[in-house]
Amino acid sequence: MKEDIELFNIIAQAFLKEENDHPVAEFVDAKDLKSSVDIALSQDPLNDEKFLATVKNLVLKTPKTASKMFFNQLFGGRKSKAVLGDLLAVLLNNSMYTYKVAGVQVGVEKEIINQISRIVGYDTNLAGGTFASGGSMTNLMAMIMARDAFDASIINNGINRKMIVYTSQQSHYSIIKNASFTGLGKDNVRYIAVDQQGRMFVEDLEQQILTDLSNGNAPFFVNATAGTTVLGAYDPVSNISEICKKYGIWLHVDGAFGGGVIFSEKYRQLVDGLEKANSFSFNAHKMLNTPLTCSIIITQDKKHLFDSFSNDASYLYQTGDDEYNLGKTSLQCGRRNDALKLWTLWKFVGTKGLSNIVENQFYLADVARDYIKNNSDYTLYSFGQSLSICFNYKNIPPKRLCSLLYEKAEIMVGFGTFEGQDFIRLVTINSENSREDILNFLKKIEQFVVENEELLLVDSSEIAKSVL
Numbered sequence: 001m002k003e004d005i006e007l008f009n010i011i012a013q014a015f016l017k018e019e020n021d022h023p024v025a026e027f028v029d030a031k032d033l034k035s036s037v038d039i040a041l042s043q044d045p046l047n048d049e050k051f052l053a054t055v056k057n058l059v060l061k062t063p064k065t066a067s068k069m070f071f072n073q074l075f076g077g078r079k080s081k082a083v084l085g086d087l088l089a090v091l092l093n094n095s096m097y098t099y100k101v102a103g104v105q106v107g108v109e110k111e112i113i114n115q116i117s118r119i120v121g122y123d124t125n126l127a128g129g130t131f132a133s134g135g136s137m138t139n140l141m142a143m144i145m146a147r148d149a150f151d152a153s154i155i156n157n158g159i160n161r162k163m164i165v166y167t168s169q170q171s172h173y174s175i176i177k178n179a180s181f182t183g184l185g186k187d188n189v190r191y192i193a194v195d196q197q198g199r200m201f202v203e204d205l206e207q208q209i210l211t212d213l214s215n216g217n218a219p220f221f222v223n224a225t226a227g228t229t230v231l232g233a234y235d236p237v238s239n240i241s242e243i244c245k246k247y248g249i250w251l252h253v254d255g256a257f258g259g260g261v262i263f264s265e266k267y268r269q270l271v272d273g274l275e276k277a278n279s280f281s282f283n284a285h286k287m288l289n290t291p292l293t294c295s296i297i298i299t300q301d302k303k304h305l306f307d308s309f310s311n312d313a314s315y316l317y318q319t320g321d322d323e324y325n326l327g328k329t330s331l332q333c334g335r336r337n338d339a340l341k342l343w344t345l346w347k348f349v350g351t352k353g354l355s356n357i358v359e360n361q362f363y364l365a366d367v368a369r370d371y372i373k374n375n376s377d378y379t380l381y382s383f384g385q386s387l388s389i390c391f392n393y394k395n396i397p398p399k400r401l402c403s404l405l406y407e408k409a410e411i412m413v414g415f416g417t418f419e420g421q422d423f424i425r426l427v428t429i430n431s432e433n434s435r436e437d438i439l440n441f442l443k444k445i446e447q448f449v450v451e452n453e454e455l456l457l458v459d460s461s462e463i464a465k466s467v468l
């Protein structure tokens, strides 16, 4: 192992240098994958020298998601103390299902759950939570708990009526996928309209619930989004919670993208009323910049986790108390230790440090929005208090511009659509960035447009050819 840690060091140093010198990896067309990197596996072993060269080449050609020119997704940046924690988790290789196998790491996970429950405003004597492999999975867990809380007989007998899920038109696609996974059925998802800023219309929600009740259907689950995927909009949790209370419906808040605001005194108001939600999930691998994946769900009453997810298995649970055998409250059986990376970061920077991360992200979003608003070559399509800045430059079709920026290894940034309008979506999630980095991103686009005017005017299929 010692030698491979040294190898890791060599490769990591080369990668960090490359990331600094060339923040966007050279474009590799999918059809040229095999000729560009030695990926094929064979009968024969490689010698040390060849092995190092091959792995290094593979690493250097991989898209760089932590660099200063990566704005493509809702994750980015690299908190090195969190990377350290994740590297240690790999070295330790515990599985989080039992206290016997995970030991003190169980304490790490429980401390994080406890702290988050306290910050959200839950009663920490009752609340519980767990980690799952991403926001889609924590959303799934919420739906399963709500389903079983609505009708406990479903666990043994299955579903025998139309149970209805409510979510906004701007919510994440995992909600409808999960309706199919849970046996509820995709047709039983009601998409509620949103206002101009992408937030759920509460009046429409209530109207839809009343329609379902009068049709003999069973409303049981509302998903409110804290940070929608495209616009970064926050549904009005407090108002939605009133409706849920009135009709006895489980309220889940999907904060996969924007839930990190709980750490900031200034931005916590975006999820006002969160303590009234039955469950809340958020991805530390998004706003807290930990490595993927680090997704957490908490619920007001841990009883629901046990009701839906515990199962006896004499070959597994052989010691201790179920409070410490975390497999009794998780979706998976074997489960990697996703808590340690958040704990090493949190321990090092303190809760104040997490707040600084979040507030810097909003500051960077303001920097971008101000620049765009004050420059008539740009059109802005999104709103304040969001990490997602949607814009177009000189009316250039965003898909064309983003694709060319990627293929020419200049910038990785994506595009989105809201109410029929396409735009570039800049996400200021990398809290390591500074004001200069954001301005540099915009200036780079401007320069790129000047240098590539002709390419930007031709048909997109021609673009691919011209770049190759």
Ligand SMILES: Cc1ncc(COP(=O)(O)O)c(C=O)c1O
Binding pocket: 074, 133, 134, 135, 136, 137, 139, 171, 172, 174, 225, 227, 228, 229, 254, 255, 256, 257, 283, 295
């Ligand atoms: C609002 C929202 N919910 C859920 C998810 C899914 O999270 P994950 O990619 O970790 O499954 C995303 C991902 O971007 C999201 O934006």
